[in-house]
Amino acid sequence: MDGHCSHEKVHLAGGIVDGHVIECPKHFGTFDYRTGEARALPACVGLSTYEVKVENGTVFIRL
Ligand code: FES
Numbered sequence: 791m792d793g794h795c796s797h798e799k800v801h802l803a804g805g806i807v808d809g810h811v812i813e814c815p816k817h818f819g820t821f822d823y824r825t826g827e828a829r830a831l832p833a834c835v836g837l838s839t840y841e842v843k844v845e846n847g848t849v850f851i852r853l
Contacts, residue, residue: 791839795833796835797817814833821836826839
């Protein structure tokens with residue numbers, strides 16, 4: 791999933807993950823990281839997601 795919140799472009803790496811949802815560390819908007827769907831305000835625009843696979847310990851991301 792894109793790494794920056796769609797609300798004010800804060801990096802989501804510092805957010806808390808609960809189940810399939812990541813919470814933005816700034817204003818606590820949430821996203822489903824499987825689909826990129828915005829789940830809680832103030833985040834209301836979804837994020838792009840990318841296909842990922844792991845082979846022999848290497849992570850591949852289809853951009
Ligand atoms: S910057 Fe993420 S909810 Fe505001």
